[in-house]
Amino acid sequence: MPEMRFRIAWPDGAEEECYSPSLVVCExxxxxxxxxxxxxxxxxxxxxxxxxxxxxxxxxxxxxxxxGQLARLEARAARFRDTPRAEVTCLALLTPDQGSLR
Known part of the structure; x- marks a missing residue:
């Protein structure tokens, strides 16, 4: 099963690299x-x-x-629930062997 990582930026500018055991995230x-x-x-x-x-x-x-990744995202997102117009940016979609997918 092809795994991947995706890098995001939270509303406060902090970046996080996240894991998925499947490329479904690209959809x-x-x-x-x-x-x-x-x-x-x-x-x-x-x-x-x-x-x-x-x-x-x-x-x-x-x-x-x-x-576990989802639980971490849920916990982090909870910090921004009261932030007006809070956005999360997808910075990169990555596979271990190929690097960026786009």
Missing amino acids: YLTEGVAYPLDDFMGRARTALTIASNRVAAKYGRPCSLAL
Whole structure:
């Protein structure tokens, strides 16, 4: 199963590199796009859940790394819930062997 990483910038400018065990994230995030916080979290939640489910289908159990990544994103996003017009920017979509996907 091809894994990937995606780099984001939070509303405060802090950058974070995130993990997915599947390239499905590319269907939900676009490099260079700033998403409203709730939209970003919906996309990340959907993509990482699908990725974890794909691992479960193949290996018989959900992907703890994907679910842990989602939990970290949820916790960080909670800090910005009261920030007007908070956005998360997708800076890069990366694979270990290829670098940037776009």
